Amino acid sequence: xxxxxxxxxxxxxxxxxxxxxxxxxxxxxxxxxxxxxxxxxxxxxxxxxxxxxxxxxxxxxxxxxxxxxxxxxxxxxxxxxxxxxxxxxxxxxxxxxxxxxxxxxxxxxxxxxxxxxxxxxxxxxxxxxxxxxxxxxxxxxxxxxxxxxxxxxxxxxxxxxxxxxxxxxxxxxxxxxxxxxxxxxxxxxxxxxxxxxxxxxxxxxxxxxxxxxxxxxxxxxxxxxxxxxxxxxxxxxxxxxxxxxxxxxxxxxxxxxxxxxxxxxxxxxxxxxxxxxxxxxxxxxxxxxxxxxxxxxxxxxxxxxxxxxxxxxxxxxxxxxxxxxxxxxxxxxxxxxxxxxxxxxxxxxxxxxxxxxxxxxxxxxxxxxx
Ligand SMILES: Cc1ncc(COP(=O)(O)O)c(C=O)c1O
Numbered sequence: 001x002x003x004x005x006x007x008x009x010x011x012x013x014x015x016x017x018x019x020x021x022x023x024x025x026x027x028x029x030x031x032x033x034x035x036x037x038x039x040x041x042x043x044x045x046x047x048x049x050x051x052x053x054x055x056x057x058x059x060x061x062x063x064x065x066x067x068x069x070x071x072x073x074x075x076x077x078x079x080x081x082x083x084x085x086x087x088x089x090x091x092x093x094x095x096x097x098x099x100x101x102x103x104x105x106x107x108x109x110x111x112x113x114x115x116x117x118x119x120x121x122x123x124x125x126x127x128x129x130x131x132x133x134x135x136x137x138x139x140x141x142x143x144x145x146x147x148x149x150x151x152x153x154x155x156x157x158x159x160x161x162x163x164x165x166x167x168x169x170x171x172x173x174x175x176x177x178x179x180x181x182x183x184x185x186x187x188x189x190x191x192x193x194x195x196x197x198x199x200x201x202x203x204x205x206x207x208x209x210x211x212x213x214x215x216x217x218x219x220x221x222x223x224x225x226x227x228x229x230x231x232x233x234x235x236x237x238x239x240x241x242x243x244x245x246x247x248x249x250x251x252x253x254x255x256x257x258x259x260x261x262x263x264x265x266x267x268x269x270x271x272x273x274x275x276x277x278x279x280x281x282x283x284x285x286x287x288x289x290x291x292x293x294x295x296x297x298x299x300x301x302x303x304x305x306x307x308x309x310x311x312x313x314x315x316x317x318x319x320x321x322x323x324x325x326x327x328x329x330x331x332x333x334x335x336x337x338x339x340x341x342x343x344x345x346x347x348x349x350x351x352x353x354x355x356x357x358x359x360x361x362x363x364x365x366x367x368x369x370x
Contacts, residue, residue: 003307003308003309004307004308004309004348004353004357004360004361005309005348006309006310006311006346006348006349006350007186007348007349007350008350008352008353009185009186009190011350011352012250012350012351012352015352016242016243016246019242020239020242023238023239023241023242024235024238024239026238027234027235027238030234032234033233033234033235034231034232034233034234035057035214035231035232035233035234036234036237037234038234038237038238038241039057039232039233039234039237041237041241042055042057042232042237042240042241042244043055043056043057043197045241045244046181046197046199046244047199049164049171049244049247050171050172050173050174050179050181050199051170051171051173051174052173052174052179052199052200052201053200053201053202053203053206054199054200054201054202054203054205054206055197055198055199055200055206056197056198056199056200056206056209056210056213057195057196057197057213057231057232057237058195058196058197058198058209058213058230058231058232059194059195059196059213059229059230059231059232060182060184060194060195060196060230061089061158061160061180061181061182061183061184061187061196062089062092062093062182062196063196063213063228063230064180064181064182064196064197064198065089065090065093065094065130065156065158065180066092066093066096066097067198067209067212067213067230068156068177068178068180068198068200068205068209069093069094069096069097069099069128069130069156070097070208070212071178071198071205071208071209071212072128072154072156072177072178072205074094074097074099074127074128074154074156075097075098075099076098076099077099077125078099078100078125078126078127078128079099079100079101079102079123079125079126079127080094080099080100080101080102080126080127080128080129080130080156081102081104081113081118081121081122081126081128081129081130081153082094082101082102082103082104082113082129082130082131082132082318083103083104083106083112083113083130083131083132083134083139083318083337084103084104084105084106084113084317084318084319084334084337085106085111085134085314085317085318085334085337085340085341086132086134086158086314086318087132087160087313087314088318088321088323089160090130090132090158090318091318091321091324093130094130095327095328099127099128100125100328100329101318101328102121102123102126102331103121103317103318103319103331103334104117104118104121105117105333105334105335105336105337106334106336106337106340107140107336108336108339108340109277109279110134110137110139110140110277110279111134111135111137111290111340111344112131112132112133112134112137112138112139112140113131113132113139114336115139115140115143115144115147116143118144118147119147122151126151126153127153127154128153128154128155128156129144129147129148129153129154129155129156129176130155130156130157130158131144131155131157131158131176132158132160132161133157133158133159133161133162133165133172134161134162135161135276135284135286135287135288135289135290135313135346136161136162136165136188136254136284136285136286136287136288137162137165137276137277137278137279137282137284138162138165138166138167138172138282138283138284139157140279141157141167141172141175141176142167144175145175145176148176154176154177155175155176155177155178156176156177156178156179156180157172157173157175157176157178157179157180158180159172159173159179159180159181160180160181160182160184160187160196161182161187161188161287161288162188162285162287163181163187163188163189163247163285164188164189164247164248164251164283164285165282165283165284165285166282166283167281167282167283168281169283173199174199174201177200177202177205178198178199178200178202178205179198179199179200180196180197180198180199181196181197181198181199182195182196183195183196183197183236183240187287188247188250188251188254188285188287189240189243189244189247190243191236191239191240191243192235192236192239193233193235193236194236195232195236195237195240196232197232208225211224211225211227212225212227212228212230213227213228213229213230213231214227214229214230214231215227215228215229249351250351251285251286253351253352254285254286254349254350254351255284255285255286257286257289257349257350257351257353257358258276258284258286258289258349260355260358261275261289261347261349261358261361261362262275262276264358264359264362265291265362265365268362268363268366270362270365270366270369272293272294272369273291273292273293273365273369274291274292274293275291276289276290276291286349288311288313288346288349289346289347289348289349290313290344290345290346290347291344291345291346291347292340292343292344292345293343293345293365293369294343294369295368295369296312296342296343296345298368299345299365299368299369300312300345302364302367302368303361303364303365303368306360306364308347308348308360308361308364309348310345310346310347310348311345311346312344312345312346313344313346314341314344315341316341317334317337317338317341318337319331319332319334347361347365348361
């Protein structure tokens with residue numbers, strides 16, 4: 001069996017090459033390259049897809065988080081409750097607006113922040129919650145939104161890994177004040193560079209993010225706010241529009257492959273390996289298929305020898321990141337996040353992965369654990 005990568009972007013490109021190439025050529029011929037008709041059409045299509053009134057394209061998922069926080073007027077002296085287990089960008093955005101992250105331990109089944117712990121970390125300075133829908137499984141938004149409403153907190157959803165995920169048919173990004181998407185190439189909806197988007201029901205928040213992404217300017221050379229350059233380009237937007245039409249089909253393919261992994265893990269008696277959980281009525285989009293395994297180092301090495309790529313997302317918790325040492329007060333007690341950081345392992349998963357390849361991965365895993 002040839003090597004199995006974690007993700008195969010070439011296979012995806014091959015499957016849509018004529019349409020992508022034609023879309024790129026049209027942009028090249030148009031001579032319009034930044035914030036043009038493709039970006040505007042994409043904003044409309046993504047707002048419709050996510051079930052929000054507005055969508056504002058920006059240069060990355062990290063920018064989406066930062067500009068959404070700024071748009072929600074979160075800044076110095078404010079505290080933002082967020083998960084102790086995520087990619088660093090979630091906390092970077094909070095610090096970039098001058099606010100303080102206050103970490104919440106995770107629910108060990110879904111890896112998302114444990115909503116039952118929010119109350120314990122609430123203070124007079126708490127202004128917002130930033131849940132992350134990690135690996136593609138939505139956080140418990142019903143309880144989280146109830147909690148936020150009772151303390152008038154803003155909610156900024158980090159949907160970078162979860163585009164298309166939903167609870168009872170309602171898509172992530174449409175629960176809170178803002179949803180932040182990333183179009184980094186490896187994401188479920190990825191472009192061929194960097195890109196991101198803020199989705200929201202709130203007209204004034206959308207207006208503010210529109211302003212901030214383009215130097216605080218609506219009219220040429222007149223600046224109403226200190227913004228920045230966080231523009232999406234036409235090439236990426238045109239590519240994303242081609243891919244968006246296939247997102248549901250790709251997410252479905254991911255879910256089928258995840259289900260096959262889970263049933264094969266059970267059939268092979270891999271009781272010591274924990275498959276990902278999926279809450280009832282939650283639509284998981286499996287950005288990553290993440291198991292927990294004993295002897296992780298040995299498993300990684302054995303799989304690598306078989307040509308199987310794996311990934312550890314993440315080998316440490318956010319509160320333990322060295323960059324935060326001098327930036328935030330020391331926070332402790334993230335038992336579940338720490339346990340996860342020691343045992344999680346993501347296996348190859350992408351829409352083009354074959355059943356044979358999945359069987360090979362599970363057999364190799366079984367042998368590695370003998
Ligand atoms: C959970 C999470 N948040 C935010 C981001 C940042 O997105 P971007 O890389 O587009 O800036 C990522 C990307 O990896 C992510 O996984």
